[in-house]
Amino acid sequence: MGAPFDYSYVFSFLPKLLSTLGVTMLIVAGSLLVGIVAGFLVALPRLYRIPVLNAFSMVYISFFRGTPILIQLFLFYYGLPEILKLVHIDLSRAPVMVFVILTYGLHTGAFMSEMIRASVTAVDRGQVEAAYAMGMKGHQAFLRIVLPQALAIAVPVFSNMVIALLKDTSLAFTLGLMEMTGKAQTLGNITQHFIEAYLALAFIYLVISFTLEKLLLRAERRLMRHEVPESAARKRFRVQEKLSYRRIIAGIRPEKGGAEL
Amino acid sequence: MIQLTDISKSYGKNVVLKSIDLTVNKGEVVVILGPSGSGKTTLLRCVNYLEKPNGGEIAIGDYRVQCKRATKKEIHELRQRSAMVFQQYNLFKHKTAIENVMEGLVVVKKMPKAEARLKSIALLEKVGLADKLDAYPSQLSGGQQQRVGIARALALEPEVILFDEPTSALDPELVGEVLAVIRKIAKEGITMIVVTHEMGFARDVANHVVFMDEGVIVEQGPPSELFHNPREERTKQFLKRITPELNYSI
Numbered sequence: 001m002g003a004p005f006d007y008s009y010v011f012s013f014l015p016k017l018l019s020t021l022g023v024t025m026l027i028v029a030g031s032l033l034v035g036i037v038a039g040f041l042v043a044l045p046r047l048y049r050i051p052v053l054n055a056f057s058m059v060y061i062s063f064f065r066g067t068p069i070l071i072q073l074f075l076f077y078y079g080l081p082e083i084l085k086l087v088h089i090d091l092s093r094a095p096v097m098v099f100v101i102l103t104y105g106l107h108t109g110a111f112m113s114e115m116i117r118a119s120v121t122a123v124d125r126g127q128v129e130a131a132y133a134m135g136m137k138g139h140q141a142f143l144r145i146v147l148p149q150a151l152a153i154a155v156p157v158f159s160n161m162v163i164a165l166l167k168d169t170s171l172a173f174t175l176g177l178m179e180m181t182g183k184a185q186t187l188g189n190i191t192q193h194f195i196e197a198y199l200a201l202a203f204i205y206l207v208i209s210f211t212l213e214k215l216l217l218r219a220e221r222r223l224m225r226h227e228v229p230e231s232a233a234r235k236r237f238r239v240q241e242k243l244s245y246r247r248i249i250a251g252i253r254p255e256k257g258g259a260e261l
Numbered sequence: 262m263i264q265l266t267d268i269s270k271s272y273g274k275n276v277v278l279k280s281i282d283l284t285v286n287k288g289e290v291v292v293i294l295g296p297s298g299s300g301k302t303t304l305l306r307c308v309n310y311l312e313k314p315n316g317g318e319i320a321i322g323d324y325r326v327q328c329k330r331a332t333k334k335e336i337h338e339l340r341q342r343s344a345m346v347f348q349q350y351n352l353f354k355h356k357t358a359i360e361n362v363m364e365g366l367v368v369v370k371k372m373p374k375a376e377a378r379l380k381s382i383a384l385l386e387k388v389g390l391a392d393k394l395d396a397y398p399s400q401l402s403g404g405q406q407q408r409v410g411i412a413r414a415l416a417l418e419p420e421v422i423l424f425d426e427p428t429s430a431l432d433p434e435l436v437g438e439v440l441a442v443i444r445k446i447a448k449e450g451i452t453m454i455v456v457t458h459e460m461g462f463a464r465d466v467a468n469h470v471v472f473m474d475e476g477v478i479v480e481q482g483p484p485s486e487l488f489h490n491p492r493e494e495r496t497k498q499f500l501k502r503i504t505p506e507l508n509y510s511i
């Protein structure tokens with residue numbers, strides 16, 4: 001198959017592939033945006049147990065989590081215009097990109113909603129009670145107390161999702177969208193150097209995934225700064241502190257603020 | 262003055278509070294005692310509506326709320342008149358000690374940040390944590406966290422502070438420092454309702470002791486009377502069991 005392997009092609013393909021990086025990143029960014037909005041809308045009925053909407057959310061989540069993204073792409077690209085034709089909306093001229101972002105967005109949204117639900121549920125109930133007890137209103141307690149802590153819990157999951165999404169976008173070429181994978185195939189077809197094209201492609205995906213992971217890790221550290229791990233030196237100090245404190249407290253009578261040990 | 266009238270609460274068929282009446286005068290320290298499951302924590306949580314009572318009336322100062330038809334706005338008003346210190350501290354984990362104290366001042370009382378900061382520093386000094394202003398709760402011991410919790414409650418200048426077993430989750434050697442702080446603020450004439458198992462504390466600090474069992478107030482009175490001369494058989498039993506050191510002969 002194709003021409004004999006020549007590594008110089010790998011290098012010459014890199015800039016050509018990178019010229020379509022913008023398309024891939026547009027799919028990722030657009031889908032994330034749609035996904036976050038959809039995720040919130042779908043998570044809310046489940047968090048607040050709103051009767052009918054809750055059932056809708058569950059069907060939505062099962063569908064997008066339970067079917068392959070490739071099938072979803074085909075269903076949306078070929079099926080949605082047909083359905084909308086019935087209500088006289090013509091989508092035949094809509095750019096492919098719209099369908100791609102919509103499908104990836106809704107797909108990601110299903111996973112996002114589960115992430116949001118799990119993170120919000122994971123925040124200690126006592127935190128909300130403390131906020132209410134000091135006289136905060138519902139939205140203040142959610143925005144100021146629950147959300148920041150939920151975000152910190154969500155970041156590692158979110159990070160995985162972004163990387164999964166990035167790699168999933170490589171299927172958009174099946175609808176004829178000229179993103180990076182599509183470009184690699186075209187380059188392979190023209191030059192017959194398929195392996196080199198895919199090597200260059202894999203390298204680019206790897207670098208982007210790696211960079212995204214590092215960036216999100218940094219965000220996680222920042223959001224989690226309240227859970228500072230203690231240094232060994234500090235721990236030793238604390239043990240001593242406790243010992244001496246124990247001795248002092250034991251010497252004070254309980255009615256003077258000491259404690260029976 | 263806090264007045265609870267005919268407060269009742271049940272979860273399904275399980276009746277937790279049976280028509281409780283309780284009056285707490287201004288500046289008074291009321292300690293609620295009782296075996297676990299007697300409803301004392303539920304009663305305390307009803308005062309600021311963390312538990313929704315099924316019926317009755319709650320009055321804090323001149324603000325009255327009919328529990329059955331309390332609106333969101335009324336509950337919010339009611340909560341602004343009290344503050345709570347929790348068994349599990351419940352400090353905001355993503356905020357430092359000083360931010361925890363400032364939070365209510367800035368968000369609920371709408372105080373300018375600089376002013377709130379000064380006030381918070383003064384309060385943290387008062388509870389002996391002047392050197393821990395910027396520590397996160399995860400960096401503080403249980404006793405230190407609870408003292409921040411007390412500073413946070415004081416900051417709001419509520420008409421009453423509700424203490425829900427403030428020392429039950431602490432290591433024995435940390436109980437003293439927290440009780441010492443509560444004693445100190447009790448002397449300043451702040452109205453408090455305290456649910457606790459610390460008998461020594463109840464005896465020394467309370468002006469009024471309430472003994473609850475199975476959702477009713479069995480007996481109440483000044484500590485000298487309730488501890489040394491209980492009228493009800495149930496109270497005698499309880500006190501005997503919880504202060505066993507009186508019966509030990511070594």
